[in-house]
Amino acid sequence: MNKIISKEHFSDKVVKLVVEAPLIAKSRRAGHFVIVRCGEHGERIPLTIAQADTLNGTITLVVQSVGVSTQKICALEPGDYLTDVVGPLGQATQIKNYGTVVCCGGGVGVAPLLPILTEYKKAGNRVISILAARSKDLIILEKEVREYSDEVIIMTDDGSYGQKGVVTVGLEQVLQREKVDYVMTIGPAIMMKFVALLTKKYNVPTECSLNAIMVDGTGMCGACRVSVAGKTRFVCVEGPEFDAHDVDFDELMMRLKSYNNVNK
């Protein structure tokens, strides 16, 4: 049982929860995720860790209400408990000084991107962050991202904030403007697919962090398998980060729909 310490609404559907998890706060690194269960009859779902506070023994989760489980989690209030939080899972991000790194985050993908770009900055990289969302109210963690970015570009589909357009519009501006050494992208699969297509054209190494369907999150079920360079890999134990140019995003998007119309 893990207590909710505080809660903040980023928008109608997106909340930030600070959760008591001292052991995970201490052992997690940028790129890790946790498996969370809400209720004794709840699902196990993967959520990325946005921040951790070792002093207070808490981790920060950003949750978008999209299904049964995320709805339940978003409805929790401070003082309530998550039934289970287990982790940290997955491989941590490789942090190096690449030179200039562009970090592309879409929607709630900005949450897991934050600790990664923070580490990139600390490692001496010039960090350009591109935050993209449908509209202004869905741009999250902007202040925190600015703190560790040399430049922040905001893109919204409806033009309500920053520039109008999708993330690749902003990314291409940067790629045309200057030499980029590395790109990291986290967001919806379709967004990462187009980021990968673009950076392939410009020949810039690109890493993506995948969100897949998982049950246990420890390598046992194989639900999260994804084709990378023609080989089946498990997102939970071998990922969640892979070379974006090698990921079969179409298969990933198809697999994410596995349970869309399932009557339980």
Place this chain on the structure above:
Amino acid sequence: MTNDNIAEERNEQWRDELRRSMTAKERMKIARVKMPELSPSYRITCNEEVNQGITAEMAVQEARRCLDCPNPQCVTGCPVGINIPKFIKNIERGNFAEAAATLKETSALPAVCGRVCPQEKQCESKCIHHKMKSEPVAIGYLERFAADYERNSGTASLPKVAAANGIKIAVVGSGPAALSFAGDMAKLGYDVTVFEALHEIGGVLKYGIPEFRLPNSIVDHEIDGLRAIGVKFEKDIIIGKTLTYDDLHQMNFKGIFVASGAGLPRFMNIPGENLNGVMSSNEYLTRINLMGAGKPDWDTPVLRGRNVAVIGGGNTAMDSVRTARRMGAERAILVYRRSEEEMPARIEEVKHAKEEGVEFMTLHNPIEYLGDENGRVNMMRLQKMQLGEPDESGRRSPVPIEGAIEEIPVDLVIVSVGVSPNPLVPKSISGLEISKRNTIIVDPDTMRSSISDLYAGGDIVRGGATVILAMGDGRRAAEYMHRSLAGNE
């Protein structure tokens, strides 16, 4: 249990009198008991346990069949060395509680083993009855009877526990190897903590083996028995992630037993295997057994199929295909590349599956899956096989019959072709020797790894075995870790 003890106890007066109460000839004449079962038509509508257990009268009668041999071979066939004649003779004289206590001397999970052990390959395979062309004593049924009797009587005896020695021992995982080890160490007076990655204790006994073969309440009862002798359980902790091996040392753990199991499901790397509706047996069974998928008010979904194919011939494949029948499959097909004779599954599982209407397509091997426009599997292409020369496993190897390919409509495929050890724990410990197959390398006699305070057992060492072999590993590791910690190696 040493042979001396077994011989000594055999010489006790009551045993002697009991032996004389009936001639061997009379004992041999009794027919082996039949396990009462739910009818196939009823049991595929529910998850209730198929084997109903034998009655006290049946148990006593079956116990009479045991000749109480001077040199009981059955014991040598038991990986945890249960004093089999002693518990059976206690059943014969009607002292069921003493029979249960005998089981507990060496087994942490008698009610589990009585249900899922392949007795026909172990204790029962050594029974003297075989020599006289008679069916062996139903040791497994009797074991289950004694354990169930005690549980239902509500007066469970606690095994003898040595005075607490204050030495902290960590166990990684909570499956059969872990529980068996934890039980033995607790009995020796150690302060044992079991760390489990999942939110339930029991490992494969919970997420893998279905309710209709091993009810979770039985597993929970055995776990409560371990709690009663002081074993502590910590859920949601992954050793190597949440806590490291070094953290365990800092927490003052003096010995560590790794029994983290065989995690990674194997696939066949054939086209279409990543289509929706193709999944591992681990995923299918975990969703249903651990996560409650299919039950009202549980959040986890599971895909259902009208035409379900399960690939493989082991016990997990049988569990999956029988589960699919219970989840409403009209056609549940077991696809296995060899013939029925080579199937590793227990005979009882095969029999039950057939009774439940499972179709067996032996000597067939999938080579491709095809899907619809939404990416859901709708067809499997099978290569017909024939048996060739024996392979390294000693079984005749399957050889494709050129051009003999069949297409069968399916909407769900469960791949149950084995598992690989979960690399998560072994890879997190530097200096630990690991095989090419990612198993932890141990001395097979002592279960000690290349790190002196780290022992390992079960599937993380064997790569895929049975509950009872895992339990045997746990017992052996406990014995040798204790010797090492007590300074008498």
